[in-house]
Amino acid sequence: MKLKTFSLAVFLCVFCASLFAAEPYAWYRADAGLQSSGGVVTSWEDAGKARSLTHIFGTPRVWKVKTPTGVTEVVRFDGSAAVWQPAQSWGRLEGARTVLVFARIPRGADGVLCDGSTRSGADAIRVPGDDRGWQVLRFERTAGALGGFILGADVATKNGLKCDVAEVLVFGAALSEAEFAAQAARLKQKWGEPVDLPEADQAQPFAPFAGLTTKYLRKSGEDGVNTYRIPGLATSTNGTLLAVFDLRHNNGGDLPGKIDVGLTRSTDDGETWSATQRVLHFDGSGVGDPTVLVDRETGSIFVAALWSKGNRAWNGSGPGMAPAETGQFVITRSDDDGVTWSAPLSITAQVKQPEWRLCFNGPGRGIQLRDGTLVLPAQFRDAKGTPHSCFVSSRDHGTTWKMSPPCVGPTSESQVAELSDGGLLITLRDESRSGQRLWAKFDGKQWSEPWRALPDPTCQASLLRHPNGTLLFSNPANAKSRRTLTVRTSNDDGKTWSDGRVVDPGAAMYSCLTVMRDGRVAMLYEGAGGLIFARFAVEGANLAALSEGRFETTGKFGWWPARHAAKVAETKAGVEIVFLGDSITQNWETAGKAVWEQHYAGRKAANYGFGGDSTQHVLWRLDHGEFDGLKPRVCILHIGTNNARHGDFTPAQIAEGIRAVLDKLAVKCPQTQVLLLAIFPRDADATGEMRRKCEAVNALLPALADGKRVHFLNLNSAFLQPDGTLTRAIAPDLLHLSATGYERWAKAMAPKLNELLDRK
Secondary structure, three states, X not given: OOOOOOOHHHHHHOOOOOOOOOOEEEEEEOXXXXXXXXXXXXXXXXXXXXXXXXXXXXOOEEEEEEEOOEEEEEXXXXXXXXXXXXXXXXXXXXXXXXXXXXXXXXXXXXXXXXXXXXXXXXOXXXXXXXXXXXXXXXXXXXXXXXXXXXXXXXXXXXXXXXXXXXXXXXXXXXXXXXXXXXXXXXXXXXXXXXXXXXXHHOOOXXXXXXXXXXXXXXXXXXXHOOEEEEEEEEEOOOXXXXXXXXXXXXXXXXXXXXXXXXXXXXOOOOOOOOOOEEEEOEOOEEEEEEXXXXXXXXXXXXXXXXXXXXXXXXXXXXXXXXXXXXXXXXXXEEOOOOOOOXXXXXXXXXXXXXXXXXXXXXXXXXXXXXXXXXXEEEEEEOXXXXXXXXXXXXXXXXXXXXXXXXXXXXXXXXXXXEOOOOOEEEEEEEOOOOOEEEEEEEOOOOEOOOEEEEEOOOOOOEEEEOOOOOEEEEEEOOOOOOEEEEEEEEOOOOOOXXXXXXXXXXXXXXXXXXXXXXOOEEEEEEEOOEEEEEEEOOOOOOHHHOOOOOOOOOOOXXXXXXXXXHHHHOXXXXXXXXXXXXHHHHHHHOOOHHHHHHHOHHHOEEEEEOOOOOHHHHHHHHHOOOOOOOOOOEEEEEOXXXXXXOOOXXXXXXXXXXXXXXXXXXXXXXXXXXEEEOOOOOOOOOOOHHHHHHHHHHOOHHXXXXXXXXXXXXXXXXXXXXXXXXXXXXXXXXXXXXXHHHHHHHHHHHHHHHHHHOOO
């Protein structure tokens, strides 16, 4: 690999050379293709649109600079950030190729500027920092392959480089000197010597709160659908996530338009989703604004929407009851967990007054009350056209429906939650444009006086009661603009609300919340470019006791999903001893291999250790099939050291996470004896911060053992010198064990293990 820089004098003398004699295979311009949210890059578009970098690692920042043409943006990598695209989307270059980068690399920086994003196409370009300011960097290869592309780090998202990048061109050929000179001249003339704007003028990066994960569910333009809007989200009695939304085929406009209601299902907590089903469709007319509702007593699922036959939507609908006169309140039903759906049924005649101009559902989700009543948020326009929020309810599992008294007008899209006293709290879109949310309570007969609270830009919002009693509310927390999507909590039935946690600081509109089967909260919302699915725990929840998977297929944990799949597929019959834990357990396969062969290979033992795992990752693995079918006599559990190092967990929270793993094992393997090991020592001596934290956890673990099914064992003295020091002969990095360390583990544990194996 050759690296060259070019002077301005040489640029100018060759500037008239052909600028694009060689067409770039991929071209990234910070002044034209950056997408960002809250000061953080969310994607970097390829000028040709085919090879955009849509995967983000860390927090690559948008950085403002002044150039000859004015203020623009570049990308700032901090050494722990990258943007990339997998090979299956980006493609693969074989043979000669050239990468040109206009970048600034500070003195002392040293790392990988770019690489392939797959190991079979890795081609790391490592660059030392020289503090020479902005430069045109030229990298050439004459052979080999570049599969996928990652900028800012290597294929493993390690060895990152601190640098600022303005433009990147990748060519599938070697450039002649004239071609390089022309490109270099163009870059230097265009960018000059960019000057940083002060820190105060830079966008401050958005840091997602702990436990928040987001990803696109559907992007605009996918599957031939111009725009996806109006999200609804619910969890079935089987734990399936059901997402509904408008399929706006031709444009982003409301009804009446070519719109259907789509649905997609996820049976793995939102990791993968089914292909889109059209659950509501009318030939020649549109149907949209869906609401989804689950009957938890029967398992039935309902999707309600507005059918506009011709122009019978918000503005074109009139009095009357027939489809030709007024918009129709229609419902479809599924009795097989959302796989198939009934023909639509109009309940307009049951709930609408003939003089009203329109009556239909309020988009989002419905609820079921503690007495079994089904409730769908609704809205209508009276004879004068004034909109009123309301709800419709069914006491016979959706066979018949009844309209509630109307709320004050002008109000529209609402959501409803049941309160601790059995009353209802409704949150209303205030059509008077007050810049605040409108609220009211229903006591079973009449509505309270409404009140205004919380900023709102006249937009739909979501309201949810968690099984723990907490109310959650999400909306764009801005009085004027649909942005800064925020989720708040209330522990006093909506009298007061928390300051909230920001889910998306950028443009965001409608949202819908549901509680997942593991107690976490899922959200589907309208973000930049499509519908985004988010997951998080209730504010104040202990993340160490909630399951969390890993799903990246490249980078530090790119191997994790494949190992999980292999463990799920492993033969379970006959296994008598299972080791469950993190890298210290997994390394029985490497540093401890010879010891394993001696002590366990002939004893029908299996290794379920995963490097980097914390309690939450073990919970996820148990939830997703790894122990299904396993009936070991003994399970050896060693987990918690990564919780101590990552996530700011307290010792009590870590112990609670370990308890959650034990509880899960009791369900998965009720006859198995569990040997719970103290977290092994780390750091050189007892004064080390991590050693002290792990010992604080260990002090709480004996209380988790009952001596009947769960047994606690502290082996730590076997690894330490008499003075309490941990030597590198036992743990070379003062954490992971050597072969000698594994030998000590096996011998120290043998008496207790044999005792448990001998139990009838």
